[in-house]
Amino acid sequence: MKYKTALILLGFFIYSTILVAAESDPSKIFTDVIEKYKSMKTYEAEGKITTEMDTEGRKSNIETTFSIKLKKPSLYLISWSQKMTPFFSQSGSLWNEGTQPYLYMGAANSYCKMNDDKTAIGSATGISVGAAFTIPSLFLSVFPDQSNQFSRLKKPEIKKIENIEGEDCYVISGNSDISKEETFWISKERKMIIKYVRSSVIFAVCHRD
Numbered sequence: 001m002k003y004k005t006a007l008i009l010l011g012f013f014i015y016s017t018i019l020v021a022a023e024s025d026p027s028k029i030f031t032d033v034i035e036k037y038k039s040m041k042t043y044e045a046e047g048k049i050t051t052e053m054d055t056e057g058r059k060s061n062i063e064t065t066f067s068i069k070l071k072k073p074s075l076y077l078i079s080w081s082q083k084m085t086p087f088f089s090q091s092g093s094l095w096n097e098g099t100q101p102y103l104y105m106g107a108a109n110s111y112c113k114m115n116d117d118k119t120a121i122g123s124a125t126g127i128s129v130g131a132a133f134t135i136p137s138l139f140l141s142v143f144p145d146q147s148n149q150f151s152r153l154k155k156p157e158i159k160k161i162e163n164i165e166g167e168d169c170y171v172i173s174g175n176s177d178i179s180k181e182e183t184f185w186i187s188k189e190r191k192m193i194i195k196y197v198r199s200s201v202i203f204a205v206c207h208r209d
Contacts, residue, residue: 030150037138047205066131
């Protein structure tokens with residue numbers, strides 16, 4: 001009886017070790033995140049992007065609020081609003097109701113048809129400060145030949161576990177060719193991006209799904 005108990009405990013120890021190793025492997029966590037978004041049929045969230053500016057010692061912030069609504073295979077509505085100064089803000093939207101992608105620019109008060117979803121999302125990435133790309137590129141299948149954003153991280157490490165609004169998250173950081181440091185907050189339970197920081201850009205998501 002004691003011998004059997006020892007075998008059971010040994011098996012549990014090995015199983016626990018495998019689980020701990022998997023949870024401490026950033027690449028495995030990123031793979032889980034990618035698969036999570038691929039498996040979802042719909043996605044809806046709101047959030048805020050803060051761009052920290054430092055010009056000749058003068059620091060300022062530009063805030064961009066955004067709303068994302070996605071549905072497989074290619075339906076989406078992505079809206080954003082940037083507060084440039086206390087007295088001026090500009091907005092934009094990107095959408096596809098199933099037949100044609102469109103891009104709206106609030107500053108010009110006009111919209112235009114886009115050739116395809118890849119062009120539309122690519123065109124809106126910069127002006128939306130990443131809101132049109134960070135999550136949509138993982139959810140929608142419009143970039144089949146492009147490497148995911150996690151792959152550009154060099155030697156990513158799990159820095160800590162941090163609780164954000166009651167949700168425990170892996171905090172994974174690494175440098176890349178476009179930033180000295182990029183950091184993702186990944187929900188341990190849901191395997192979804194909760195927050196993203198790149199140099200002076202802070203991308204926070206509030207999920208409604």
